[in-house]
Amino acid sequence: MSLALNPRFTPPAADTFVFDPDLAVESRRSLVSRYGDDVWSLLALTRNPSQADDLIRWSWFPEVFREPFRYASWTVINYPLPDMDVARHGAAMRSKLSVGRIMKTVNHWALFAQWLDERRIGHLSQVTAEDLTDYSRYLSKVRSLARNTASSHLIALSRLHYYGRLYLPAADRLVEPPWVAEGMDDYLPPATPLGENVTEPIVPATMGPLLVWALRFVEEYADDILGAFEENRRLVAIAEALKGPAKPAADRRLVSYLEELEAKGLPVPTTTKGQRLVAPGVFLAGRTGTPAAKVHQVMRKPRWAKYQAQHPGGCLLESPVTAQLGGEPWHEPFDFYVVPGLLNHLVTACFIVLGYLTGMRTGEILGLENGCCPDSEGPEDAARRHLIYARQFKVARDEDGNHDSAGVVREAPWVAVPQVVRAVRVLERLSGHGLLFAAELHDPRQPERRSGRSLAIATMSNRIERFIEWVNTHAAGRGRQSEAIPADPHGRVGTGRFRRTLAWHIARRPGGLVALAVQYGHMRTLISEGYGSRSRGGIHDLLDFETARNVAEHLSEVHEAIQDGEGVSGPAARRLINAAATEHSRFGGIIASVRQARSLLADPTLNVFENREAFLFCNYDRTKALCHPGRGGKNEAPSLDRCKANCANIARTDEHARQLRDAADSLGKQAASGLVPEPLADRLQERADSLAELADKHDNDRVTTGTEAG
Structure with a gap:
């Protein structure tokens, strides 16, 4: 059956499709649920490859509310909200919702239905405006929801009211919520900074080694892993082709292979199943051309069962290990059953490199397609700039202003540093065509539900944790505990923290492993040039926010x-001194929004940046800056790697003087230790004397607010 033509007041029959199958991608039409099903899948309604396969379960709703909310949900899926209601509510309301927003709306309704049931309210028509006010307090005080989350719940109830008025019978219509007429402010928790701005960046102690290991996989280990994976797939293909009725003497090659091992006293390939050693049917089938079923028959014979128990060995591949770690092979010879896990780690490493070194959102990365990063044109010896053409989903809208699940190609492509290009090329070697993170390749469970989809965000988040676990085990096994990846004090790394972390590191440029891995100033230039003459937004908002917070x-x-x-x-x-007083008066050291960040950065008197390497503050005035030879140009920030000692923008504090003396003492001790060659000792001592001289100059020239007053 197809959709009912007149939804008004009349729920469809139980065997009606939840939505028109013709709206679904052809390969997913079989996934469209029926109205009477206990569980609804909306996966077929979206073309976003990274959309999770979330399910609406009607068991969430108390029985008394199950059918009214089932019908309300059906109308939301199939019918747009009239323009008058969209305009009345403002920009937060859309006439049609994305699949993700439909899921959230139904989830919000389930919580509301449970709350009503606990208060013994049995019909939506019995709910009063006072009840809704109480519910808003419940969300804020009892559930302790953040303001944005609470707002989402209230908008869902506004939508329930509008759809009830249009489609639901009188007993199931919700009264107009008071916030529709009065506005939401009085019904929400106090405003706080939310979103990416309060997502904690990954600490440098974690991000540094995580990026180093990801780059090792992408730049050094990838060829080894991909070669082993190709051999793994070749053996699997041979084993698959041998399925079916066994031919006479089908075990001859396997027996000859085992007799040769026995004659030389070599181990027999073995794998484990639980606590038992078993014959690796697929591996031996691919290696000897013997059907897997026949392999198990032969290996159960007393002669070979006994030899296998006495001489168990791994299922080693012929693919070589060529990359090194600390002068030794980075991995032992590859085992047939280990390679798929290593491939997962390689794909995860590619995601980490892409997520951290581009600033893309997770959905954009998972939606990347083969060919998204074409080779740049130009002569071989010229500096080449690679661009990544990605689809953005979060802000994609169709001609009616509703969410477009297919996404839209970003107007301004992402600029790719060489490490990112390498990660894309590795993934392209795997994908052949289609999505770089295609689920049917990288997570082939339930292939009928994974066609045209990428790895899920939750799956990638879990794989990052497994990647960290593998690295730490691997490092410990090779006596390289110092290269392990420490746990982040703010919890799981996840997938959504890389953007914020990139912005944080570009704005602050911390020392240590992260700074060694990537030149942040160079990256900021790339990002800025990539967005030249375009509206600022996306990663620029985060860069502005982090820079302003730092200042x-x-x-x-x-x-x-x-x-x-x-x-x-x-x-x-x-x-x-004046800038510090002005900032304290206006901001108090706290930047809570992008608007505040832009306000601070727009004030030229507050453009103050610390250069920890040179022990100074740069009070940036581009007309006086010596780091930019063309000081009349458009440089909006100093080049802190080119500070000049005689620049008019320099200021030092007592803390800088203390740091100068500490550095001078450390260098002096190294020079006098006798452990370094004499020419190097002379240079160290010369540097120590120079730093001590700067500290003395500070002590002689320093001013205080008391001095200023005098």
Whole structure:
């Protein structure tokens, strides 16, 4: 049966499709649920490859509300909200919802239905405006939901009211929520900064080794793993082709193979099943051309069962291990049954490189297709710039302003550094065509539900954790515990923290392993040039936010130090004192939104950046900056790797002077240790004397607020 033509007040028959199968991708039409099913899948309704296969389970709803909400959900899936209701509610309301938003809406309704049932309210028509006010307090006070989440719940109830008025019988219509007329502010928790801005960045101690190991997989180990995987697939293909009735003497080659091993005293390929050693049917089938069923028959014979028990060995492939780690092969000879797991780790490493070194959202990465990063044109000896053409899903809208599940190609492509290009090329060697992270290739369970889909976000998140576990076990086994990946204090790495972490590191450029892996200043230039002459947004918002937070935190610390009597020196000392006071007055060291970040960065007097390598603050004024030879240009930030000692933008604090003396003492001790060659010792001592001189100059020239007042 197809859809009912008139949905008004009348639920469809139980065997009616939940939505028109013709709207689904052809390969998924068999997945369309029926109205009376206990569980609804909406997977066939979306073309987003990374959309999770979430299911609506009607057991979530108390029995008294199950059918009213089933019908309400059916109308939301199939019929748009009238324009008058969309316009009345504002930008937060869409006439048609994406699959993900439908799932959230039904989930919100389930919580509401459970709340009503606990209060012994048996019909939606019995709910009063006061009840809805109580429910908003329940979301805020009892459930402790964040403001954005609570707002999503209230919008879902507004939608239930609108659809009830149009399609539901009188007993199942919800009264108009009070926030429709009065606005939501009084019904929501206090505003707090949310979204990516409060997602904790991955700490450098974790991100550094994680990126190093991911790059090792992508740049050094990939050829070995892909070669072993090709051999693995070849053996599997041979075993598959041998299925069927066995030919006479089908075991001859296997017996000859075993007799040769026995004559030389070599181990027999073996695998484990639970705690038992068993014959590796597929491996031996591929290796000897013997059907797997025949392999098991032969290996159960007393002669070979006894020899196998006495001489068990691995299922080693012929593919070589060529890459090295610390001068030794990075991995022992590849085992047939280990290779699929290594391939998963390689794919995960590619995701980590893409996620961290581009700034793409998770859905964009998982939606990348073969050919998304074409070779750049131009002469071989010229600097080449690679671009990645990706689909964005979060803001994709069709001509009616509704969510477009197929996504739209991003107007401004992503700029790819060489490590990212390498990761794409590795994935392209696997995919052949279609999605780089195709589920049917990288997670082939339930192939009928995975056609045209990518790996799920949750699956990739779990694989990152398994990648970390493998690395730590591998490092420990090779006595390289210092290269293990420490746990992040904020919890799982996940997939959504890489964007924030990239912005954090570009803005702050911490030392250590992460800085060695990627030149952040170079990356910021790439990203900025890639978005030249286009609207700022996406990763730029995060870069602005992190840069502003960094500036605000530093200026707040300087302000507190000055209030405690500490001093400042340098040509820009007074500018730094004034900037610290201005920032403290306007922001108090806290940047909670992108709007505040842009406001701070737009004030030229607050463009203050710390250069930890040179022990100074740059009070950036591009007309005075010596780091940019063309100071009349459009440079919006200093090049901190090109600080000049005589620049008029320099200021130092007492803390910098202490750091200068500590560094001078450390270098002096190295020079006097006798453990370094004399020319190097002379250079170290010269550097130590130079740093000590800068500290003395600070002590002589420093000013304080008391000095200023005098």
